[in-house]
Amino acid sequence: MSLPPNSERIMFRAWHDDDVAALHAINSDPQVMRFVADGQGWPISRTQQFIKAASDMLEQSGFCQWALIDKSSGCLIGFCGLVDTGDVPEIGWRLARDYWGRGLATEAAAAVFDHARDTLGLSRVMATVQTENAASVRVIEKLGMTRDRTFQRDGREVAVYSCCLASSVRPPR
Ligand SMILES: CC(C)(COP(=O)(O)OP(=O)(O)OC[C@H]1O[C@@H](n2cnc3c(N)ncnc32)[C@H](O)[C@@H]1OP(=O)(O)O)[C@@H](O)C(=O)NCCC(=O)NCCS
Secondary structure, three states: OOOOOOOOOOEOOOOOOOHHHHHHHHOOOOOOOOOOOOOOOOHHHHHHHHHHHHHHHHHHHHEEEEEEEHHHHHHHOEEEEEOOOOOOOOOEEEEOHHHOOEEEEEHHHHHHHHHHHHHOOOOOOEEEEEEEOHHHHHHHHHOOEEEEEEEEEOOOEEEEEEEEEHHOOOOOO
């Protein structure tokens, strides 16, 4: 199964059953989850479901939101990758708070774009984000995605972005 290329500081891999504890620490952090769905941290059962769903998607579609590993420590620091929506695949990311603000999400997403275009042969990717999520909106903008529309979900404004991969702006590595 192909993976996005390793970048300078991070590598991608498929999920392991024993990733549950490390991912649960991220998914139960209220600050990490502030702009994810209803803003509630996940119980461990939801993280177990996430890993199972991502593994199934990788098997069936050849891509998923892969585990992100910090190369220097070997630690799981979050995820980045693609969700099979049945239409244009959706890119997404989530990092442990200790790793924010270092350009890692942009670095990972750029590698996923490269993989989507060069290996998976995808021509288009979309993203959704709560508009108050300034850091994630900024990552999306740095990737060269453009805003198509907004809508309300559970009282929160959500923006839909998309990008033609052939013409995406590649952020500096
Ligand atoms: C969104 C997230 C992945 C970004 O990770 P990151 O590695 O810190 O992102 P990067 O460092 O690559 O880029 C963040 C950009 O946002 C900017 N930024 C961060 N916080 C900001 C804020 N409050 N207001 C405006 N810009 C902000 C940074 O300055 C940076 O832009 P720059 O390179 O022009 O300076 C991380 O914050 C996260 O995991 N959040 C919780 C989960 C989440 O919201 N996932 C996305 C759901 S759509």
